[in-house]
Amino acid sequence: xxxxxxxxxxxxxxxxxxxxxxxxxxxxxxxxxxxxxxxxxxxxxxxxxxxxxxxxxxxxxxxxxxxxxxxxxxxxxxxxxxxxxxxxxxxxxxxxxxxxxxxxxxxxxxxxxxxxxxxxxxxxxxxxxxxxxxxxxxxxxxxxxxxxxxxxxxxxxxxxxxxxxxxxxxxxxxxxxxxxxxxxxxxxxxxxxxxxxxxxxxxxxxxxxxxxxxxxxxxxxxxxxxxxxxxxxxxxxxxxxxxxxxxxxxxxxxxxxxxxxxxxxxxxxxxx
Amino acid sequence: xxxxxxxxxxxxxxxxxxxxxxxxxxxxxxxxxxxxxxxxxxxxxxxxxxxxxxxxxxxxxxxxxxxxxxxxxxxxxxxxxxxxxxxxxxxxxxxxxxxxxxxxxxxxxxxxxxxxxxxxxxxxxxxxxxxxxxxxxxxxxxxxxxxxxxxxxxxxxxxxxxxxxxxxxxxxxxxxxxxxxxxxxxxxxxxxxxxxxxxxxxxxxxxxxxxxxxxxxxxxxxxxxxxxxxxxxxxxxxxxxxxxxxxxxxxxxxxxxxxxxxxxxxxxxxxxxxxxxxxxxxxxxxxxxxxxxxxxxxxxxxxxxxxxxxxxxxxxxxxxxxxxxxxxxxxxxxxxxxxxxxxxxxxxxxxxxxxxxxxxxxxxxxxxxxxxxxxxxxxxxxxxxxxxxxxxxxxxxxxxxxxxxxxxxxxxxxx
Numbered sequence: 001x002x003x004x005x006x007x008x009x010x011x012x013x014x015x016x017x018x019x020x021x022x023x024x025x026x027x028x029x030x031x032x033x034x035x036x037x038x039x040x041x042x043x044x045x046x047x048x049x050x051x052x053x054x055x056x057x058x059x060x061x062x063x064x065x066x067x068x069x070x071x072x073x074x075x076x077x078x079x080x081x082x083x084x085x086x087x088x089x090x091x092x093x094x095x096x097x098x099x100x101x102x103x104x105x106x107x108x109x110x111x112x113x114x115x116x117x118x119x120x121x122x123x124x125x126x127x128x129x130x131x132x133x134x135x136x137x138x139x140x141x142x143x144x145x146x147x148x149x150x151x152x153x154x155x156x157x158x159x160x161x162x163x164x165x166x167x168x169x170x171x172x173x174x175x176x177x178x179x180x181x182x183x184x185x186x187x188x189x190x191x192x193x194x195x196x197x198x199x200x201x202x203x204x205x206x207x208x209x210x211x212x213x214x215x216x217x218x219x220x221x222x223x224x225x226x227x228x229x230x231x232x233x234x235x236x237x238x239x240x241x242x243x244x245x246x247x248x249x250x251x252x253x254x255x256x257x258x259x260x261x262x263x264x265x266x267x268x269x270x271x272x
Numbered sequence: 273x274x275x276x277x278x279x280x281x282x283x284x285x286x287x288x289x290x291x292x293x294x295x296x297x298x299x300x301x302x303x304x305x306x307x308x309x310x311x312x313x314x315x316x317x318x319x320x321x322x323x324x325x326x327x328x329x330x331x332x333x334x335x336x337x338x339x340x341x342x343x344x345x346x347x348x349x350x351x352x353x354x355x356x357x358x359x360x361x362x363x364x365x366x367x368x369x370x371x372x373x374x375x376x377x378x379x380x381x382x383x384x385x386x387x388x389x390x391x392x393x394x395x396x397x398x399x400x401x402x403x404x405x406x407x408x409x410x411x412x413x414x415x416x417x418x419x420x421x422x423x424x425x426x427x428x429x430x431x432x433x434x435x436x437x438x439x440x441x442x443x444x445x446x447x448x449x450x451x452x453x454x455x456x457x458x459x460x461x462x463x464x465x466x467x468x469x470x471x472x473x474x475x476x477x478x479x480x481x482x483x484x485x486x487x488x489x490x491x492x493x494x495x496x497x498x499x500x501x502x503x504x505x506x507x508x509x510x511x512x513x514x515x516x517x518x519x520x521x522x523x524x525x526x527x528x529x530x531x532x533x534x535x536x537x538x539x540x541x542x543x544x545x546x547x548x549x550x551x552x553x554x555x556x557x558x559x560x561x562x563x564x565x566x567x568x569x570x571x572x573x574x575x576x577x578x579x580x581x582x583x584x585x586x587x588x589x590x591x592x593x594x595x596x597x598x599x600x601x602x603x604x605x606x607x608x609x610x611x612x613x614x615x616x617x618x619x620x621x622x623x624x625x626x627x628x629x630x631x632x633x634x635x636x637x638x639x640x641x642x643x644x645x646x647x648x649x650x651x652x653x654x655x656x657x658x659x660x661x662x663x664x665x666x667x668x669x670x671x672x673x674x675x676x677x678x679x680x681x682x683x684x685x686x687x
Contacts (some may be wrong), residue, residue, distance in 0.1 A: 058450065058587040059573065061459045062304045062466065068449060080585045106302055107572045111586025133302045133572070137292060158306035160469060165308060183306055184467040 002150025003127030006099045007175040010049050011210040011231055020227035022263035023212055024256065025052035025103060025236035027067060028084045029074030031244050036074075037087060037094070039243050042253050044096045047260035052130065052234065055084045055104035062132045064187030066237040070244065081108050081117070085124040092125040101128040101154060101175075109142070118145035128152030128175050136172035143172065152176075159183050159199050163206070170207040176232060179203060181215045188238040189216035192225055200229045219255075221269055223262025233263040283613055285536040288606070293483020296612060298605035301482040302572045303462075310469045315484040317388045322491065331383055335495065338413065339369045339379060343496075345503040345510050348667075350636040351652070357661025360652065361510060362639070363500045363531060363668045370406045372642065372671030373496060373527045374477055378406035379413075380492035385473040386414045393417040393468065396475040397461040399426055399454030399523070400597035400644060401433025402671055403477030408442035418442040421460040423452040426596045433675050451590045454523075454600045458574050478524025479604035482575030486604055493530025500666060501534050515666035517542040517655065521647040522618065523559070523597050525604035527670035536615060544655070545607060546647045548593030549620035557592035560620040561603045562611065573602040594623035594679065595643035597671075621650035627683055628653070630673060642671035643679065 001009075014021045024043045028036050040051060056071035056079050063071070081104070088100060102121055109117045109131065121129070128151050134142065136155060146153045152175030157166055160183055170177060179200060182193050193199075193216075200211055212232025217223055223233045239259075242251040261268065288295045301311055321327045335341040344367060348360040365373035378396075385391055394416050398404030404420040411418035420437055424446045427434050437444050450456040458481075465474040479489045500518075504510040518535060520528035522545035532543045550558030561568040561579040567589050571580030581589040581601040593599040610616040621629070629649035634640045641649055648667050655665065673680065 059455065059459055061462045061574065064463075072449075075587060082585075107580070107582065107588070108586035110572055111569070111582060111584065132304050133575075135301060135303070135305060135308055138300050138302055138577075156305040158304070160306050160309045162309050165305075169305065180304075180306060183469060185463050 003099065003122060004150055004152040004174055006127050007050065007152050010099055011176060014049065014231060019264040020230060020266060021049035021212065021232040022047055022223070022260045023050045023052065023232050023234045024048050024239050025054055025234060026243065027054040027056060027070040027074055027240055028087050029056060029077055029079030030070040030240065031073065031248060032077060033079070033087070035243065035248065037091060038249055039252050040091055041094055041096055042249055043256045044098055046253060046256050047264060048098055048256070050099045050101065052103045052236070053084065053088060053100050053126065055081055055102060055108060057105040057108055060105060062185055064185045064237060066188070066241050067186050070240045081112050085120055088124040088126055099127040100125060101130050101152070102126045103130045103132070106131050106134045114141045115145045118142070118149050118151060122149040122151055126151065128154055130154045130178060132156060136169055139172070154178050156180050157203055159193070159195065166203055166206045170203070170209060173209055176210040176212050177203065177207065178234065179211055179213045179230065181213050181217070184215065186215055186237050188218035188241065192216065192222055197229050220258035220262035223259045224266055224268050227263045227266035233259065235259050285610070285613070285615060288609060289483060289487055295605045295609035298576070298578050298608045299483055299486060300577050301575065302577065303482045303575045304466055306466050307469060311482055311484065313389070318384060318484055318488050321384055321388055327387060331380060334379055334383065335376070339375050340367065341495065342499040342503070343367050345500060348637050351632065354636055355652065355656035358516070358656060358659045358663035358665050359511060361504065361515065361664065361666045363496060363666060365496060365527065365668060365670050366639065366641065366645070366672035370402070370409050371674065372402040372406065373493060373530060374403040374406035375409065376495055376530070377477065377489050377492040377526060378403065378410045378475060381473070381475045381488065382407070382410035382414050382416060386416060389473060391471050391473045393472045394475045395419045395421065395461050395464045395472055396477060397454065397457040398422050398477065399457065399599060400595065400642070401426065401430040401437070401675060402597060404442070404444070405433050405436050405440070407475050407477070408437040408440035411442060412440045419464065420444050421447050421457040421464070423447050423454060423457050425452040426454065426457070429679055430596055430675055431678065453596065455588065462574065478526045479529045479606060480524040480574065480576060480602065486576065486606055489526050490529045490533060490606060493526050494533045496527065496530040496668065497532060497534035500531055504666060511664050513664065514538055514541055516540070516659065516663040517544055518666045518668070519544045519546060519648045519651050519655065520668040521546045521598060521644050521670060522603060522607060523548070523600050523644065525607045527668055529604060529606055531668040532616060543616040544651065545616060545618045546651045547618055547620040548595060548598035548647060549622035549625070550592040552622055553620070558620070559591040559593045559599050559601065561601070562618040563620045576602070576605050578602050578605040578608045594626055594683070595647065597642070597644040598647065619651060621647040625650040625653070627680070630680060631684070639669065640673035641669055642673050643676045645670045
């Protein structure tokens with residue numbers, strides 16, 4: 001089974017079960033190497049369906065303060081791209097079997113060598129790639145390598161995307177499309193944007209692919225609200241923030257359960 | 273005006289960027305999807321404005337009556353004598369309103385936004401503060417809300433410019449992430465732009481960033497080269513001939529591309545960019561992207577592919593320069609491409625050499641250069657002895673040094 005097929009299988013299963021996929025992001029190496037592995041294992045045990053494996057970069061220009069701080073901390077502790085792939089192998093060895101999408105800015109991948117990165121990522125247990133500063137226009141080499149290795153190439157669409165761009169980007173996406181809920185950067189927000197449903201509907205007119213919504217989702221009620229209109233609920237900053245504090249793992253587990261319940265029970269009000 | 277023979281170019285240097293914004297393997301658009309529509313709109317609006325006579329006439333009028341263009345060409349007689357030739361001419365961008373070339377682009381983009389876009393707010397980044405001051409000035413004059421992001425390290429070393437921006441009504445937001453310099457200010461400006469893109473124009477100040485910025489900034493700055501070409505060829509204002517070499521400092525590279533571009537077809541004119549050598553290339557503490565084979569490699573930073581100072585893992589290196597305006601890890605993509613084509617060449621001057629440049633130009637010509645521009649002056653010390661005394665050098669003096677007095681006083685001490 002290729003990485004892309006593993007991702008597709010997750011969304012098929014979710015559809016059959018009448019629920020959305022819970023898709024947590026975590027920054028590898030934060031708060032430290034060992035704890036970042038535990039965060040992912042814990043979330044996997046409480047119902048995460050697919051992970052975004054955050055590879056830290058020195059200049060995360062699409063990220064808000066929470067993920068900026070987390071990835072900076074990880075870098076300061078010596079987290080490298082190679083080590084992130086090693087952590088992925090360790091997670092697989094521990095038995096974490098959910099699909100992994102590597103989330104990295106382009107330069108670390110480019111410096112590693114696009115072809116070599118894709119091969120090494122696939123061999124380590126990565127199933128797809130999300131590169132937020134790489135639009136399809138610039139991604140020819142990456143897409144070709146991913147096709148060869150069976151990895152999904154997931155692009156982002158934003159509320160500002162025009163109909164023409166939605167069609168163009170969707171045609172380059174495999175696995176699912178990542179919808180950025182707000183015009184902005186990553187970070188927990190108190191409320192979902194009022195025009196989210198309209199945005200999701202606008203994208204859906206142009207594609208059959210599963211749609212996953214991220215940016216700003218921080219609690220179970222928001223997760224359930226997103227699960228009512230989309231196939232995937234992506235949560236990053238809120239979980240990363242929880243992982244960084246005192247008793248990080250316990251807080252990640254508690255918040256993770258709430259979010260998973262919301263994503264898995266779209267009709268709920270978010271309380272488990 | 274003297275006739276000039278143009279050596280036929282082997283290459284049409286104006287064939288780039290291509291439609292996708294590439295200069296050969298460099299350039300392009302590497303930004304979050306949220307910004308892609310804004311870049312497409314900007315390109316469309318800019319191309320229209322470029323051929324819009326009314327817009328160009330208004331810009332020309334403002335450049336004459338507000339900026340003070342054309343800026344003079346000054347024959348540096350004592351500097352020429354000091355070196356025993358070649359003859360040195362200085363293009364005086366330090367005499368443009370706000371004290372640097374940055375106003376050419378800031379005014380152009382601000383006018384573009386005001387006249388052609390449905391936006392009400394400008395964000396900008398600044399390193400030395402000159403682009404921030406220029407943007408705040410254009411915004412004040414045109415009545416536009418303006419927020420300028422600036423690294424806190426730069427705010428400390430360019431304090432007068434922070435006050436000038438605030439006096440001009442701009443909001444200056446300090447950036448405390450990363451190295452707290454220009455790169456981090458750009459990250460924060462882009463984050464603001466991503467968030468407020470519907471009503472905000474990002475007024476990028478150098479020939480950097482995603483397409484179409486490198487082209488827009490180059491075009492607005494090319495007024496420097498067009499004037500300089502005319503002034504050089506006219507015996508009333510210059511030597512009545514082409515220069516043999518043009519020297520300009522290169523951070524992102526906007527003043528350099530601005531003076532180089534109109535001379536590209538004149539293959540006999542050497543075009544020399546001077547990067548910040550900081551504490552020396554071996555020290556690793558510099559901003560010389562082309563000079564350090566260990567750290568300077570092809571990469572992607574802040575929307576464009578070019579030479580980038582980075583570690584083996586693709587993390588962006590911390591840079592150092594005595595001049596905040598050259599203290600940046602990447603360089604404009606068109607510079608990288610012109611260098612590949614063999615049309616431009618790049619060298620560097622260290623912090624100490626730049627300070628010597630400040631001293632020389634101040635004492636011999638009565639002009640206190642910005643620390644950025646002093647890198648170009650410093651290169652004359654190496655270049656002049658290699659040239660014939662009848663030859664001619666044109667130096668682009670991109671800005672004046674008032675903003676740097678604090679740093680210069682600290683470095684040079686009591687005089």
